[in-house]
């Protein structure tokens with residue numbers, strides 16, 4: 360009965376209902392939009408950084424990450440190559456052998472990082488081929504090098520020239536070789552641009568005197584959500600006393616830190632957002648309670664208990680909250696979807712600065728059910744708490760005074 | 765049998781600032797079956813007296829006994845239940861719940877009493893017939909005239925079979941035809957069903973139809989006149 364009364368009260372003043380429900384709707388819409396864009400931007404950023412080179416997960420010999428030396432190379436056993444068949448979330452396994460070397464032309468010398476790669480696999484994750492600015496991409500196991508533009512510039516080399524590399528190989532052997540430059544690649548990041556030299560895997564292994572060995576396996580995954588199952592699978596598939604398995608968070612603590620700092624900043628923004636939302640909703644509740652004081656007085660006079668009246672009004676607001684939150688979800692879906700498909704794009708200085716570091720200045724929205732649900736729930740909870748105000752009001756109401764106006 | 769007894773009732777508003785003695789020692793007895801008008805100039809304490817009798821307000825001094833119960837001894841919650849069972853209220857205006865139909869409004873207090881559905885329904889229809897609204901049962905208050913709304917209010921007040929009905933200026937917002945009509949209904953209920961009515965009014969036409977007229981002046985009973993043969 361109280362429910363029926365509450366239900367009908369909702370439809371009694373359609374304008375008030377519309378205003379309250381709309382304020383809840385926009386609250387959900389706004390909060391959802393904000394979180395989707397913010398999460399989306401970070402995900403996009405992390406995806407770019409991670410897929411740029413590192414991959415979401417890497418496997419090394421135990422202790423490699425702390426002391427990155429060629430001496431910690433390990434045999435690329437078939438069982439490792441087969442991981443991509445055993446663990447469904449692993450798209451590709453990218454074997455690499457990486458170490459530092461000196462590159463020289465006779466006149467100039469420069470420290471570089473020489474990485475042996477499987478060209479096809481490497482390209483699948485990092486789109487290395489797409490970064491070719493001159494010449495051609497590497498094939499299979501050919502004896503040729505791909506150098507970053509900065510390296511080529513420092514050494515005064517171009518496609519067709521020969522690069523000479525000298526280093527200390529596996530367990531101290533002398534490593535030396537000369538390779539024709541097949542192409543140059545452009546990295547946005549100045550860091551990488553100054554030092555990257557790519558060889559095919561067997562050629563690099565031979566150069567380092569480490570035939571059949573690799574220093575790391577980068578794993579290509581589809582998305583961040585796959586990290587957890589992959590880590591779990593690797594802990595059973597691999598001998599964890601021999602290998603270390605790291606995800607991007609372990610490898611890129613600075614990025615994690617930046618994200619945490621950003622999120623902390625956003626707590627304030629969200630707090631202000633929810634505060635505005637709360638005030639808006641509270642305003643309508645306040646108005647409604649004021650308008651109906653006389654009615655409340657009559658109802659208590661004729662024998663309705665305060666808790667019954669309070670419950671009725673509370674249910675009204677709860678229903679409005681549900682209605683508004685639900686409508687908010689419905690309204691958010693197309694909006695967020697639009698920005699998921701058509702990411703926000705920045706241009707100008709900011710974009711240029713970002714591109715310099717190899718990121719596209721685009722901010723796609725995340726289109727995730729839990730964001731909608733969580734924001735709708737939060738706004739609903741705020742509403743439910745504010746709905747307690749009429750309860751307080753009804754508790755204190757003196758019918759005689761309420762009806763004197 | 766006495767349904768209402770007040771002894772030396774005093775009610776002071778604003779005791780800390782500028783105190784207003786709304787009631788200044790009211791002694792009054794109402795017997796079952798009476799049809800009593802409380803009259804007096806504006807501010808003489810009519811509303812205050814009805815509120816105190818109805819348990820909506822507590823006196824500062826004196827005793828109020830309703831149906832043999834000492835109202836002052838009851839807690840707020842007990843008072844609410846007491847009002848629900850024993851007292852019918854008709855206010856000046858906006859008595860009805862706007863979102864309920866006439867029938868549902870009449871059923872409302874019985875609903876609060878958890879009466880069975882069939883009984884509620886039958887009683888509501890019977891009462892609405894008694895106030896001449898058998899064809900308006902499913903109308904909402906906004907679809908009824910002021911006089912019709914007051915008749916629904918009377919029907920609602922009667923629904924829980926109260927000991928008496930308190931009506932504070934029930935005709936204040938009505939035109940003379942509706943006033944006469946409402947008075948007819950109240951008088952008939954009083955005659956035929958022995959319903960006790962206590963109502964306040966300013967309206968001479970209403971005063972003329974009361975069988976007992978209690979006049980308040982400055983929060984005190986000034987005159988108390990019983991007129992046989994009226995109504």
Ligand SMILES: Nc1ncnc2c1ncn2[C@@H]1O[C@H](COP(=O)(O)OP(=O)(O)OP(=O)(O)O)[C@@H](O)[C@H]1O
Nearest residue numbers: 760777778784786805806807808809810811812813
């Ligand atoms: N809640 C209140 N606070 C302060 N003063 C009050 C309050 N209620 C009533 N009064 C005062 O008490 C006195 C009696 O008021 P009451 O409403 O009982 O008079 P009334 O006879 O019903 O008047 P009217 O004919 O205008 O309805 C008046 O002076 C009024 O101003």
Ligand SMILES: [Mg+2]
Nearest residue numbers: 810811812932
């Ligand atoms: Mg009055």
